[in-house]
Structures are given as C-alpha cells and as structure tokens.
Amino acid sequence: MTTRILPAVGDPDAARSVTTLIGQLPDAEPAPPVTDSTQLVDTLARLAAASLDELPEVVLVHERIGPVPALELVREVALRFPAVGVVLITADASPVLFSAAMDSGARGLVTLPLGYEELASRVQAAAQWSVGVRRHLGAGAEQITGPGGTVVTVSGAKGGVGATVTAVHLALAARASGRTVALVDMDLQSGDIASYLDVQFRRSVADLATIADISPRVLQDAVFVHETGLSLLLAPAEGERGEEVTDRAARQIVSALRGRHEVVVVDCGSQLNSANAAAIEMADTAVLVATPDVVAVRAAKRTVRMWERLQVRKAEETVTLVNRHHRATEIQPPLVQKITGTRIAGVAVPAHFKELQAVVDAGRLHELDAKSTVKQALWALAGELGLVQAPGAAPAAGRPGKQLARAGDRGSLGLRRRTGGR
Known part of the structure; x- marks a missing residue:
C-alpha cells in the first residue's frame, strides 16, 4: 500500500531533513511540504472538496510550524479531517506533551532529531489507522469531505x-x-x-x-x-x-x-x-x-x-x-x-x-x-455568498477558506504587528 504523506514544516532546513527521510520510507509518496498552518488546512480542504480519497493518509506537523501553534493545528486537522492520521514532530519527548498531543488528536509522536526507525513506525501506524477509518466510513465517506459549516x-x-x-x-x-x-x-x-x-x-x-x-x-x-x-x-x-x-x-x-x-x-x-x-x-x-x-x-x-x-x-x-x-x-x-x-x-x-x-x-x-x-x-x-440552500438541495459543506489563524497568540486586547511569517 502506498502511503501519501504531507509534511507541514515551516523551517526550510527542517523541511529538507524531513522530506529526505520520508523519501527513504518504503511505499511512501511524499508531497511537497507546506510551510504554514493556513496553507496546510487550505490544501487539505481543497483535496477533501474533491474526494475523501484525495486526502493524504498521514500529515506530519513540525513543532515549529506557524503561525498557529502545533498542538492547536493538530487539533484542527483531526477535527476537520478525521480520516487523516496526524503525527507530531517535536524535540519534547515528555509525558506531558505526549498526553497533550494525544488529547489533541495526534496518532503518534516522533522526537527530534529524527530517526528512520521511529519515523517509519509512527507513519506506518498512522497510515494503517487512516485506512481503517476510511474503510469503516464506507458508503458514508462522502459526507465527510469538507471542513464543516x-x-x-x-x-x-x-x-x-x-x-x-x-x-x-x-x-x-x-x-x-x-x-x-x-x-x-x-x-x-x-x-x-x-x-x-x-x-x-x-x-x-x-x-x-x-x-x-x-x-x-x-x-x-x-x-x-x-x-x-x-x-x-x-x-x-x-x-x-x-x-x-x-x-x-x-x-x-x-x-x-x-x-x-x-x-x-x-x-x-x-x-x-x-x-x-x-x-x-x-x-x-x-x-x-x-x-x-x-x-x-x-x-x-x-x-x-x-x-x-x-x-x-x-x-x-x-x-x-x-x-x-x-x-x-x-x-x-x-x-x-x-x-x-x-x-x-x-x-x-x-x-x-x-x-x-x-x-x-x-x-x-x-x-x-x-x-x-x-x-x-x-x-x-x-x-x-452561498448561504441560501436551494429548494430540495442537500446540505452543503462549508467552502474551503482561511480556517485557521495566520497569527499566533495575541495578548488580551494588545494586537501586535508580527514580523515573521508571510
């Protein structure tokens, strides 16, 4: 079985490292990495709008992805695209982070620096889980093809x-x-x-x-x-x-x-x-x-x-x-x-x-x-704006859009201008 893998890595050096290692995995079909959280969700939404089968089996989320924090992004992807297995790449291997990642919907965690055996194991497990979910969805799969309302x-x-x-x-x-x-x-x-x-x-x-x-x-x-x-x-x-x-x-x-x-x-x-x-x-x-x-x-x-x-x-x-x-x-x-x-x-x-x-x-x-x-x-x-449903039409999923924030956390009322990102 070919496993389609979409890496989400903001740092160019880390992206090259992840992409190189993914390319060595057996039966892996790596996609070009996306560089921020918004691009990741937009990409998944576009694929989901075409068909559930177009979605990658595995998404790798690097801890330094931005502007949305990695755990929030994991939660968002798991919520909106439940048939995608999400694996978090992080330098923090503590039980606290592991628990938080699982609570957010991650299917696995790979520690930095990346090792071939660990990455292969986590990707394989997430891919098998994804395939199982899609098989379970069966005829109802087309109902879950978008990011919600x-x-x-x-x-x-x-x-x-x-x-x-x-x-x-x-x-x-x-x-x-x-x-x-x-x-x-x-x-x-x-x-x-x-x-x-x-x-x-x-x-x-x-x-x-x-x-x-x-x-x-x-x-x-x-x-x-x-x-x-x-x-x-x-x-x-x-x-x-x-x-x-x-x-x-x-x-x-x-x-x-x-x-x-x-x-x-x-x-x-x-x-x-x-x-x-x-x-x-x-x-x-x-x-x-x-x-x-x-x-x-x-x-x-x-x-x-x-x-x-x-x-x-x-x-x-x-x-x-x-x-x-x-x-x-x-x-x-x-x-x-x-x-x-x-x-x-x-x-x-x-x-x-x-x-x-x-x-x-x-x-x-x-x-x-x-x-x-x-x-x-x-x-x-x-x-x-497409908010009105035509008589007799089936309910439509929301159009792919800017589902995630382009910005990281802001203070209470203190919006600050960001210098990083796009």
Whole structure:
C-alpha cells in the first residue's frame, strides 16, 4: 500500500531533513511540504472538496510550524479531517506533551532529531489507522469531505454602518432556506444582537472562553435558540468580560459551532481585537460593511490595510458591502472597490432606514416586512455568498477558506504587528 504523506514544516532546513527521510520510507509518496498552518488546512480542504480519497493518509506537523501553534493545528486537522492520521514532530519527548498531543488528536509522536526507525513506525501506524477509518466510513465517506459549516464574518468599517443588521439578516436568510444556523456576537464590548432580537439570556460567549474542550452539551448550555430557529451565542452583558475571550478561545468556539451548524455568521463589530481577528482569519467569507461617504470609505481602507499588516486577511479575500446606497450619491460601489482593493458585493443595500426603524425600536428585526427593499437586498447578498440552500438541495459543506489563524497568540486586547511569517 502506498502511503501519501504531507509534511507541514515551516523551517526550510527542517523541511529538507524531513522530506529526505520520508523519501527513504518504503511505499511512501511524499508531497511537497507546506510551510504554514493556513496553507496546510487550505490544501487539505481543497483535496477533501474533491474526494475523501484525495486526502493524504498521514500529515506530519513540525513543532515549529506557524503561525498557529502545533498542538492547536493538530487539533484542527483531526477535527476537520478525521480520516487523516496526524503525527507530531517535536524535540519534547515528555509525558506531558505526549498526553497533550494525544488529547489533541495526534496518532503518534516522533522526537527530534529524527530517526528512520521511529519515523517509519509512527507513519506506518498512522497510515494503517487512516485506512481503517476510511474503510469503516464506507458508503458514508462522502459526507465527510469538507471542513464543516460555512463561516461568514461581518465587520463594520466604523461604528453605525449597519454590520449587525447585515449579520442578523444573513443568518435569517440562511435559516429560512432550511439550513442550521448559528449567529455569534463577537462584538464583545458593545454587541447588540440581543437587543435587535429581543433576547434576554444570561449565558454568553465569555462563558466558553475558559473551557478547554467544548462538548456538545457545554455548547448547548451557552447557546440560546431563538424563535426563528437561529442558535444565538451572545456577547457578554458586562463589556469588560470581553477580555476573557482570547483568539485561542475564539477559534475553539467558532470551530465547535461550525461542527454543528451548516452556517455560522459572526458579527465582529467595528473594533478589531484578538478574538474577532481569529474569527475573520478562520472565515470562508469576510464581509466588510461601509456606507458611501468619505469618512466610512476611508475607514474601510484603514481596516483592510490593518488586516493585511496583521496578516488577518488579504484585501482581495474581503467582500465589501455598500450599505445605505443611493444612486445620486457621488461615491458608488466601483469607487469603493478601487479605493479599498476588495471585492465589491454584487448587491448594494438601499438607503431606506425608515423601513427598519419600527422593528429596530421594538427589538423585532426578524419581523422586517418581506417587501422591505433593505431585507430583499440583504437576503440577495446571502444568496450571493452561498448561504441560501436551494429548494430540495442537500446540505452543503462549508467552502474551503482561511480556517485557521495566520497569527499566533495575541495578548488580551494588545494586537501586535508580527514580523515573521508571510
């Protein structure tokens, strides 16, 4: 049996060493090494989207891979691609690390400096396990061909441009088409989803921040099921508790929701912090909402440039939605696209706030009239983003995207510019 092996090694010297040794293994088919965590997950997602059989049997994760820490990457790969055997390469052979690696989903651990016999043994065991899992999946294998549900983040270029209204209606549109949908308020200090949907619930995203392994029962306790069928994970009522939600916690929370919902919509507000930056990095689609005025468009440009500097997201991977659009205004969507360097949404939301005012004031945004041009535009955007399921269609897996953070751990609110990486 040929064993396909994909090494994930950031250091060029270590990559050459690993690749050379893999090439000596019997019946091994090594793939070119990937150099960071994002590239690894994107590669696996692309292969999985084609077929489960396209995935390598074994992935080797080097301890110095980045920007996501190795154990977090192991956990992510094991969760999203359960038929792939993951082996961790590390200089730390302590029982503590071994236990942590196994808990994260690794199928083996190889110590540095690499030895042929140990590597061959671990790779063979992981490959046999992978083949066994795929055989067990049998006819149901095609159901596990992607990284889980689709994640869409919605951010405001500045406060008050309509990010929350956009996030809520994207979620409502997806839910109305029959999909299971989670709506997350990651605007941690000033989130308003609860107010827009008239919800009073004491649990919040902060209650999941310190939980190492978010089980379905724990997640269920933190989520509020709205009358519309949306699963809501709200921002904390006490804004200062937002600091408890780190980027690591955010990745775990979004991953847990993604595993149980076909669509996850995350309202990231207009202020970047470590938690919502992680969500934006993980998202299949990142929407940036701006209004057609000089101040908002400049803010959108600053936001996009900041995301690029912090390696959160590239401009061309961002979709800008023009809200409160009017044909008579001087700033039109093509100009916004040119200034920001982003992709512009095919739909613009008209400047008809009067349609919204009554339902916003009543906290019943979900009862917005179907004839509302604002609602029609936002639901059309949901269709454009692939969130709406066609009648009679089978549930679709999430599109391959930037599932993992491009950045390592950040401080509580202290996003720092990184000098390494891409």
